[in-house]
Amino acid sequence: xxxxxxxxxNSLRLRLAMRVANVDKALATEQAQKSFTLGQFLEAxxxxxxxxxxxxxxxxxxxxxxxxxxxFMGATMESVLTGxxxxxxxxxxxPANGAVITWKENDVSQxxxxxxxxxxxxxxxxxxxxxxxxxxEDPKICYETGVKTSFEQWGVGGxxxxxxxxxxxxxYKDPFDTQFDMNARITTTPNWADAxxxxxxxxxxxxxxxxxxxxxxxxxxxxxxxxxxPKLFKVKVNNSGGAINTDEMIRRLPYPEGLKTSNPTQxxxxxxxxxxxxxxxxxxxxxxxxxxx
Numbered sequence: 001x002x003x004x005x006x007x008x009x010n011s012l013r014l015r016l017a018m019r020v021a022n023v024d025k026a027l028a029t030e031q032a033q034k035s036f037t038l039g040q041f042l043e044a045x046x047x048x049x050x051x052x053x054x055x056x057x058x059x060x061x062x063x064x065x066x067x068x069x070x071x072f073m074g075a076t077m078e079s080v081l082t083g084x085x086x087x088x089x090x091x092x093x094x095p096a097n098g099a100v101i102t103w104k105e106n107d108v109s110q111x112x113x114x115x116x117x118x119x120x121x122x123x124x125x126x127x128x129x130x131x132x133x134x135x136x137e138d139p140k141i142c143y144e145t146g147v148k149t150s151f152e153q154w155g156v157g158g159x160x161x162x163x164x165x166x167x168x169x170x171x172y173k174d175p176f177d178t179q180f181d182m183n184a185r186i187t188t189t190p191n192w193a194d195a196x197x198x199x200x201x202x203x204x205x206x207x208x209x210x211x212x213x214x215x216x217x218x219x220x221x222x223x224x225x226x227x228x229x230p231k232l233f234k235v236k237v238n239n240s241g242g243a244i245n246t247d248e249m250i251r252r253l254p255y256p257e258g259l260k261t262s263n264p265t266q267x268x269x270x271x272x273x274x275x276x277x278x279x280x281x282x283x284x285x286x287x288x289x290x291x292x293x
Contacts, residue, residue, distance in 0.1 A: 003040075008049050010035050011042045011122045018128050019226065022288040025132075032134045041126070042119040045152035050113035061215055062110035075172045076232045079184050080211065083169035087156040092214055096175075115216050120150035124209035131202055132293055140192045143205050147190070150212035165190045172233060185231040198293055203229045225251060225287050243279040250280040251287060 017031035035041070042049070053059060065071040073081075073093050081089040123146030130139040144163055151159040166189045174180035188194070188203050195201040206229035213220045224232065238246045255278055259267045276282035283289060 004047075006038075007040050007042050007047065008117065010038050010040050011117060011125070014041070014122065014125045014129065015117070017134075018125050019222075020286050021128070021132060021134075022226065022290070022292045023286055025292065028132075029134050032129050036129075036135050042117065042122045043149075044119055045149050047119045048115060048153070049117040050115045053111045053113055058110040059112045059114045061114070061217075062112055066110060075174075075182065076186075076230060077214075079169040079172050079233070080186060080207065080230065083184065083186075084162070084165065084167050084190060086162070086211070087158050088151070088154050088211065088214075091154040091156060117216075117219075118150070118153060118212065120146050120153060120212040121209060121219070123149055124205055124212065127205045128202070131198065131205065139201065139205070143192055143201075143208065146205075146212060147208050150208075153212075162190050163192070166194055180236055182233050182236075185233060199291065202227070202291060202293075206230065225284075227291055240280060243277070244281040248281070248289075251283045252280060254278050254280060 014032055014035040017028045017035065019028075021028040051057060061071060077092075080086070081092070123142050126135065126137055127139045127142035127146060129135045130137040130142055147163060148159050151157070151162070168189055169184040169186040171184050172180075172182045186203075186207065188200055188207060190204070190208070192201070192204060195204055206223060206227045210220050210224060210230050213223070224230065232249065234246055234249065238244065240250075244250050255267060255270055259270075271278050274282060275285070
């Protein structure tokens with residue numbers, strides 16, 4: 001319906017406003033306040049924006065899962081979900097089969113509509129806007145509503161106890177080789193009251209947002225690059241030949257290799273606009289490398 005499109009468009013405006021908040025607060029404030037003036041957002045757990053597969057489109061994750069069988073839980077996700085004793089884990093992943101925890105292949109297929117935006121994500125956007133002083137909302141209320149909305153979306157209980165939890169992410173234990181074991185990098189808890197200042201409050205918002213965005217990996221990666229949260233495990237072996245800094249991690253995907261010869265004029269224009277080398281180590285323009293409140 002038209003009303004639903006208005007909610008989606010306004011929620012998307014807020015997403016884009018927060019995307020530039022670290023590099024252009026004036027623009028972020030202007031656009032975010034327009035969204036709050038309209039005041040219509042995705043808010044309820046069942047308000048989910050997704051791409052329909054009815055017309056023949058296949059869910060890319062379902063395609064990878066079916067064709068390649070290579071959709072598994074990542075180390076950071078395991079660290080956070082197990083450490084927090086997060087009940088969403090049983091909705092996101094199947095139990096370990098031997099040593100590997102796999103994606104919920106029975107629940108997501110090529111014909112499952114890929115999620116683009118949820119109401120939970122929008123509540124976390126509102127929490128960020130409030131934390132930045134862009135809106136008059138309470139960041140704690142928006143944060144906790146985001147977690148509650150995600151829990152309800154996935155049909156799990158225990159959210160009140162979860163929001164009071166002082167549990168922290170677990171160390172990672174590699175099932176095949178102990179040389180890849182890693183101490184947890186994240187120390188924050190789900191409990192808002194445990195935060196020590198604005199930066200940790202922001203870390204809580206973004207860590208829970210990263211969990212709630214699942215399985216929309218592109219947006220999750222974008223927000224992690226923009227904010228630095230959650231604190232992902234670093235690669236043990238860096239095969240980039242120096243193009244990507246191990247501590248800073250991959251910042252972007254290089255342009256298609258064939259573009260250099262098929263359209264050198266366009267490739268030259270793109271690299272000039274990029275402002276750096278066409279490698280995975282070059283930051284995009286909204287990726288400031290720090291959070292500016």
